[in-house]
Amino acid sequence: MIFPIVAYGDPVLRKVAADITPDYPGLAKFIEDMWETMYASSGVGLAAPQVNRDIRLFVVDSAQMFKTMNEEERAEFPGDEGTKAVFINAHIVELEGEEWGYNEGCLSIPKIREDIYRPESVTLEYCDENFTAFTKTYTGLTARVILHEYDHIEGKLFIDHISPLKRKLLKGRLNDISRGKVNVDYKMSFPL
DSSP states (O other): OOOOEEOTTOGGGGSOOBOOOTTOTTHHHHHHHHHHHHHHTTOSEEEGGGGTOOBSEEEEEOHHHHHTSOHHHHHTSTTOOOOEEEEEEEEEEEEESOOEEEEEEETTEEEEEEEEEEOSEEEEEEEOTTOOEEEEEEEHHHHHHHHHHHHHHTTOOGGGGSOHHHHHHHHHHHHHHHTTOOOOSSOEEOOO
16 A cells, blocks of 8 residues: 655654554554555655654665666765665664765655755664664665654654755745645645
């Protein structure tokens, strides 16, 4: 089932999500639907709050980004070939490296992109879909996608990383998104 993506302005996007247990109702089906929704929306990551669930779960497929890059573009991210994974109850252990800029967008905030600065690597503790525990370090573009999705389970959005002046300049466009005055090719749910 393809879920509608929750648009900017919905309170669920600002809640700190809760950890879950292996007996979370319908978890396997929910994860399957998350993947289907992400791919149907042409995303590379999707967090549960974006489909109106305030739980600490997100999916990432940064490997698909690398498949579309040429050799020169891939060379910019040494050691990062992407990953496809489910992250449950993720918590950051460590952020390392210099912050670097990359133009980010978000399915919940369509048609807006901004240069966002994030650290080079992130070490996370998390569980996969089988509740196998991992502590893993991710770098480059994959770290960026993970940090973007991690922000969602912490009640943050990528626009929180831009200057107050830029946010003020975007206010009208953000309000339009909340009201459904935006054209996208995927299902959305609007708060206003």
